[in-house]
Amino acid sequence: MDSRIGSIANELRAGQTPPEVSVRTFLGWFDAQRRRYRIVQNIRDELAKEGVRTVPDFETVWIDAPIRFVLSEGDGVSASFEPKTPGESPPKAPETVAPNRWESREVTYKVGRLAAANQGIVSVPPDKPVAQAVTIMMLRGFSQLPVMTDDGAVLGMLSWRSVGTxxxxxxxxxxxxxxMEPHHEVRSDVSIFDAIQAIVANDYVLVRGADGRITGIVTANDLSLQFHDLTEPFLLLGEIENLVRNLIGNVFSADELKTACNPADASRVAYVETVADLSFGEYIRLLQLPPNWSRLAINIERDVFCQSLDAVRKIRNDVMHFDPDGIEPEELQQLRQFTRFMRQLASARG
Structure with missing residues (x-):
């Protein structure tokens, strides 16, 4: 456990206010960069042991958003945690983690988790010359500019379309x-997929945060980049799996493929009829056996291949837990490299 959680808990029970940190910094306390399922669960366990939670929840907001710490039983200081006598250390909150370690949580991926929705906004006052606004748009490469008052009220949107019309x-x-023309906005807690409709229709949406302020603008280009980052791992994994299937599909019979399954799982064994029915783990179990590997008739080191395929399997498990945080750059590079390797292997085999 990171000792900072315990220190934060003591500060809260003493009526102090610990400083806010970003989600990214908070994850770094646990040697993590992404909010993977097991990482999140371990962090929640540690917070629960100390009777602390984050506001907003560290899993549901943008990775660089600020979070603050409060006691689990409320935003204030609980009297039950006050020392009974001066100098006495406050007791720890009871450990209340459920036996199965699962905790119900928000399942919708909100638009507020996108970086563009949190990076502030460049606006123009309504009484400025159009030429000045157009100059800003050209210099910044913008397609539109929000028209806002000094107190942050949105009056409309200036765009190339509105000017050109x-x-x-x-x-x-x-x-x-x-x-200017009427503007379009969504709340930060709206589903990303609901926001897509507004973005496609209008080329952008302004995002209004929980505090009522406009926190950013998400454009069609931002959406394209976001979904490219999310879909590339899926596409690479699909290509890798098809290349692996092509490598072994016509080499082994259905009965031989079944040997890669757990023999204690009769229903699983019965289910497997072709290579398409195998999992990544079963590909590895099949090819780890030297007699099976030799039937591929390729001059490639078996252990290195299986280790690389196992690394792909582990990345795949994380990718299947779709998350806007994405995967690590190093992991994406691993997928790209293994895809190139499998393509070369397929090309050489003809």
């Missing part, structure tokens, strides 16, 4: 207020 219609628009 007025030019075509010969309508004078010297000031930003003359060329």
């Amino acid at each position: 007025r030019m075509v219609l010969n309508r004078a628009a010297p000031l930003v207020r003359d060329a």
Whole structure:
């Protein structure tokens, strides 16, 4: 356990307010960079042991969002944790982790978890010349600019479309207020998939945070980049699996493929009829046996291949827990390299 959690718990029970940290920093306390299932569960266990939780929940917000710490039984200091006598250390909260270690949690991936939704916004006042706003858009490579007052109220949106429409219609628009159009926004707690509809229809959405402020703008380009980052591992894993299947599919009979299954699981053994029915782990068990490996007739080191395939299997398990945090850059590079290797192998085999 990271000792900082215990120190934070003591500060809270003493009526002090520990400083906020970012989710990324918080994960670093546990030598983690991403919110993988087991990492999250271990962190929740440690927080529960000390009777502490984060606000907002560290799993549901943008990875660089700030979080604060409170006692689990409320946002205030609980009297039950006060020392009975001066100098006496406050007792720890009872360990209440359920035997199965599962805790119900938010299942929707919210738009507020996207980086673009949290990176602030460049806006223009309504009484500025359109030429000034257009200059900002050109310099920054923006397609639109929110029109906002000094106190953060959104009045509309200036875009190339709104400016161009007025030019075509010969309508004078010297000031930003003359060329703006209605804006579109979503709350930060809206599902990413619900926000997609608004983004596709309008090319962007402004994101309004829980505190009522506009925290960012998510454009169609942001969405494309986000889903590229999320889908590339899926596509690479699909290609790797098909390449592995092609490598062994016509080499082994159905009965031989069944030997890769757990013999104690009769239903699993009965289910397997072709190589497409095997799991990644079963590919490895099949190919780890020297007699099976020799039937592939390839001059590749068996142990190195199986170790690499097992590394892909572990990455696959994380990728299947779809998460906007994505996977580690090193893991993505591993998938790319193994895909290239399998392509070369397939090409050489003809």
